[in-house]
Amino acid sequence: MPTPIPPSITTFTTTQLTLLAAELAAETAQSTALLASTAPSALARAGLALTNLTLASQRTGLGGRIVLELEPDSAVAGAEGELPEHGLRVGDIVAVQAQPAGAARKKEKAESRERGVEGVVCRVQAKSVHVALEGDEVEVPGGKLWIVKVANDVTYKRMTYTMKDMNRLSEAAYTPVMRVAFGLSSTSPVPSDVPVPTWLDPTLNASQKEAIAFALASREVALIHGPPGTGKTHTLIELILQLVQRNQRVLVCGPSNISVDNIVERLARHKVPLVRLGHPARLLPGVVAHSLEVLTRTSDAAAIVADIRKEMDAKQASLKKTRNGRERRAVYGELRELRKEFREREKRCVREIVAGSKVVLATLHGAGGFHLKGEKFDVVVIDEASQALEAQCWVPLIGAGKVVLAGDHLQLPPTIKSLNMKETEPKGAKGKEEKGKKEKGITLETTLFDRLLALHGSSIKRMLTTQYRMHEKIMAFPSQELYESKLVAADAVKAWLLKDLPFVDDTDDTREPLVFWDTQGGDFAEKDEDDTQATTLLGDSKSNEGEAALARLHVARLVEAGVSPADIAVVTPYNAQLAVLARLLKEAYPGIELGSTLFPLDTCCLGLESPLSSRPHVGTQSTWQR
Numbered sequence: 355m356p357t358p359i360p361p362s363i364t365t366f367t368t369t370q371l372t373l374l375a376a377e378l379a380a381e382t383a384q385s386t387a388l389l390a391s392t393a394p395s396a397l398a399r400a401g402l403a404l405t406n407l408t409l410a411s412q413r414t415g416l417g418g419r420i421v422l423e424l425e426p427d428s429a430v431a432g433a434e435g436e437l438p439e440h441g442l443r444v445g446d447i448v449a450v451q452a453q454p455a456g457a458a459r460k461k462e463k464a465e466s467r468e469r470g471v472e473g474v475v476c477r478v479q480a481k482s483v484h485v486a487l488e489g490d491e492v493e494v495p496g497g498k499l500w501i502v503k504v505a506n507d508v509t510y511k512r513m514t515y516t517m518k519d520m521n522r523l524s525e526a527a528y529t530p531v532m533r534v535a536f537g538l539s540s541t542s543p544v545p546s547d548v549p550v551p552t553w554l555d556p557t558l559n560a561s562q563k564e565a566i567a568f569a570l571a572s573r574e575v576a577l578i579h580g581p582p583g584t585g586k587t588h589t590l591i592e593l594i595l596q597l598v599q600r601n602q603r604v605l606v607c608g609p610s611n612i613s614v615d616n617i618v619e620r621l622a623r624h625k626v627p628l629v630r631l632g633h634p635a636r637l638l639p640g641v642v643a644h645s646l647e648v649l650t651r652t653s654d655a656a657a658i659v660a661d662i663r664k665e666m667d668a669k670q671a672s673l674k675k676t677r678n679g680r681e682r683r684a685v686y687g688e689l690r691e692l693r694k695e696f697r698e699r700e701k702r703c704v705r706e707i708v709a710g711s712k713v714v715l716a717t718l719h720g721a722g723g724f725h726l727k728g729e730k731f732d733v734v735v736i737d738e739a740s741q742a743l744e745a746q747c748w749v750p751l752i753g754a755g756k757v758v759l760a761g762d763h764l765q766l767p768p769t770i771k772s773l774n775m776k777e778t779e780p781k782g783a784k785g786k787e788e789k790g791k792k793e794k795g796i797t798l799e800t801t802l803f804d805r806l807l808a809l810h811g812s813s814i815k816r817m818l819t820t821q822y823r824m825h826e827k828i829m830a831f832p833s834q835e836l837y838e839s840k841l842v843a844a845d846a847v848k849a850w851l852l853k854d855l856p857f858v859d860d861t862d863d864t865r866e867p868l869v870f871w872d873t874q875g876g877d878f879a880e881k882d883e884d885d886t887q888a889t890t891l892l893g894d895s896k897s898n899e900g901e902a903a904l905a906r907l908h909v910a911r912l913v914e915a916g917v918s919p920a921d922i923a924v925v926t927p928y929n930a931q932l933a934v935l936a937r938l939l940k941e942a943y944p945g946i947e948l949g950s951t952l953f954p955l956d957t958c959c960l961g962l963e964s965p966l967s968s969r970p971h972v973g974t975q976s977t978w979q980r
């Protein structure tokens with residue numbers, strides 16, 4: 355394949371700005387239309403909303419944010435007071451609104467639907483959902499409430515700023531990473547005589563060691579290609595520890611919170627001075643202790659902030675006691691002053707904590723926040739890099755001296771919403787220029803990982819080849835079709851079967867690692883989703899009752915043989931089929947995991963889960979590129 359001609363940074367950034375604007379417009383239009391035209395009950399059925407909630411409690415959470423605990427109204431709660439099935443997840447941005455009653459609900463029009471108070475879902479329990487509100491002066495609506503997931507444009511803003519910043523750079527200011535990424539230089543040759551590192555983790559396999567040694571020795575760019583279950587994260591942990599040992603300062607990023615938290619959890623065990631940036635509501639519980647917000651309370655530097663926080667809490671509490679407008683305004687005024695002082699002090703404290711951390715971890719867009727302004731890092735490590743837009747990667751990379759990207763370009767790329775938008779042929783000189791951009795292949799779905807690989811070839815990449823997740827018969831097909839038959843199943847997993855689990859019987863279903871059930875023929879008719887509202891929500895979806903019944907039968911047999919429902923997952927490419935499966939399986943087998951192969955249930959609907967916002971982790975076995 356001929357080496358593609360890379361775009362100039364100016365062409366790249368200008369085109370990205372246009373493409374990002376189109377993507378944001380597509381996403382906003384979809385989500386606005388959906389929220390405006392769909393009744394709360396339909397949004398709830400689609401997993402995007404929870405209706406009939408009441409306020410159980412209100413407290414001051416991290417960073418002085420107000421946290422609401424919402425419970426189902428006693429009239430509609432399940433037998434145990436539980437919330438109905440829903441797709442809201444920690445980290446989702448939601449609007450909290452007063453629920454329109456009876457006739458008002460029917461009359462509700464797009465323009466009358468306000469977004470209400472916004473917040474981040476910070477805890478989801480069987481009987482309640484907690485929302486940390488955004489903003490300082492928020493009036494919580496009274497009465498019956500409902501919450502609905504809304505789109506989030508912070509990621510776009512960060513990418514847009516970054517593209518504009520890059521666009522303004524003079525050529526003399528281009529970093530070595532930029533020069534390599536845009537074909538102005540080749541990567542520096544990796545010396546062949548670098549000493550083998552003293553490994554901290556004795557379990558590393560040969561391909562992992564080679565990838566780490568290569569990443570350590572590379573000067574500008576290194577790619578680590580990790581097919582599913584090959585220990586990409588495992589490898590990155592050792593790499594980060596090795597870098598810290600070499601006294602390097604490291605910024606670790608991923609496209610989603612979960613990708614970053616996975617690393618924080620594993621890295622924290624090694625007692626490295628680290629800090630995790632990001633809204634604590636979006637972090638895994640085990641990670642919150644390392645978040646900047648918690649460190650600003652618990653570290654030595656935190657004392658200067660503590661007093662003022664106490665005073666603010668007391669003022670906030672006094673607000674609840676007064677309904678008098680003038681008094682409330684006065685308290686708001688005092689709170690505003692206190693907050694100003696609080697932020698000043700917090701800024702100083704934050705600066706100290708960040709400067710003292712050898713490893714800083716954030717989402718790609720989180721790295722664009724003010725906390726990292728002026729901070730310098732020797733290496734930026736990006737995990738799940740093939741799930742991230744290139745513009746997103748440049749947020750932490752703009753000043754980076756070196757980058758290590760880990761990912762798998764053979765799994766699905768990030769989802770782009772504006773892809774199917776109608777394009778008009780540009781004309782004249784402008785047309786030529788536009789056409790030129792396309793020829794240079796600037797698209798949103800081409801990732802930095804893809805582009806670097808195409809530009810510099812596989813010499814800048816090392817592949818992890820031993821996988822620790824699948825029986826070798828399950829691995830055989832993807833290995834052969836996608837990974838040039840290079841995957842090897844680790845001894846521990848290559849022959850494992852369900853029947854080998856404790857308390858599981860040896861049956862036809864537990865003895866085989868991979869079973870195909872042929873459903874061709876007249877008995878398994880497919881149904882296209884024909885309910886208009888459901889179609890809007892579920893997209894062009896299909897279902898098949900017969901196949902769902904077969905899946906249920908198989909699950910029943912596995913459970914009968916002793917497999918725990920909590921160890922079973924059923925996946926399908928169609929969201930309509932997911933709904934059928936949920937009906938058949940959820941109640942009969944609590945704990946069973948159901949999902950669409952491409953997106954978890956909560957991301958099935960239009961416009962509300964941006965691939966550009968914190969994207970949930972998608973099960974890798976099911977996302978090989980098709």
Ligand SMILES: Nc1ncnc2c1ncn2[C@@H]1O[C@H](COP(=O)(O)OP(=O)(O)OP(=O)(O)O)[C@@H](O)[C@H]1O
Binds near residue numbers: 822
């Ligand atoms: N060298 C090793 N020896 C033993 N087990 C390993 C080794 N490397 C990875 N594993 C195990 O393999 C599994 C997958 O590892 P990890 O989560 O790091 O992989 P990954 O490639 O990041 O996964 P994903 O497919 O989700 O991207 C984990 O259970 C991990 O403990």
